[in-house]
Amino acid sequence: MRFNPKLTVLASLVACACATISPQANQQLEEARAAYRAAAADPAVQASAAAELKSAQDALQDAERMAEKGEPSELIEHNAYLAEQRSRIALRTADIRRSEASIAAAGEERRRLQLEAREREAAAAREQAQQAQMQAQQSELARKEAESRASQLENARIETEKQSTARAELGAELKRLESELADMRAKQTDRGWILTLKNELLFDAGGATLKPGAQRALDNLAQFLTKYPDRDIAIEGFTDSTGTKELNQQLSEKRAWSVKAALVARGIQSTRIDARGYGPSFPVASNETPTGRQLNRRVEIVIDPSSASGGSSRK
């Protein structure tokens, strides 16, 4: 050995202190600076990878300090390497946080969409239910209407039937009266049923007092009116044309009133009876012959004159 060992040691120490940085260490340091700058520039890194960024910064500062002090390249390169790797870790960590946030946002949107879809379905179901209810109500209404129309028709039919039955009964009753009294005629006219009684049956000539022989006819008539309490009557007196018109008029009125009084005496309400005299008006036969005159001297009982198509009074 020609060298002094002491000198070798010294030389080593000097080399250590004053060593120029190796190109590899220099390049690594450059790469570390660039990586750190990139990481530090990303706000997401500051927010979500601050610890990693700090450890990268520490390693870079160590490397820089060592480079300034001329410490071994191996150590400078090592710290610069750590700084670069940690900067990359910080960037990737921020990427992860970003992706996680987008997953959360997508999940949130999915929940929102699902909720919206459920709400839409619920709204559609509600609308359907409402329509169904409305249809049901409408068809129920239509059904009830049809039912009520049918029942109205049925009621009308029953009413018509009742009326025709009542009319038939009335007609039969009047025919029976006619058959029982030889001098009474029952006839259906456009004013309704009319009973015609000859004056000879009821009164003496020229008088308005009822004959005893009239009692049976009046009894029958009163019975009839009692049996049909909702039927009113009009009693109309007529004469032939013999004598003055005034006398005949008065006579026909008196006779109609007598008949009314006799019916009232038999329990018939006076308000049901309208009594009038028409004298020789409205003859039913010629006044030129005795038979014709006899036919004209008469009392007519109009049954239910208010319900008859022609009205209550003669035209």
Add this chain to the structure above:
Amino acid sequence: MIRKTLVPLAVLALAACATTDPPEREMGAARAMVSQARPVAAQDAPQQLAEAQQKLTRAEAAMQRGHYEHARILAEQAEADAKLAWTVAQNVRVQRSAAEVQDGTRALREEMERKGR
């Protein structure tokens, strides 16, 4: 005599800035990080994982030989590489999930728009 004592001194001087104790803490951290990264990174960051693995193996060898300073450097780098591998792989996975979720949401939105019309 002098020479025999001075040569180790020179070695110590070279490693002046570092400790001469075995870098157990650094080795432990490197082993743990490589283990953690392995299942995740094997598929999605194989290169970074292989780098970390290789540095850890070399660190173990340096420990065996008593080259503690070298072992420390390799262990620190292995830990950083493994962490990067894990982070890269994790990022790939999360991005994949994000894309899937976004696709699903987009499909749902499109379906609703069709229905809505």
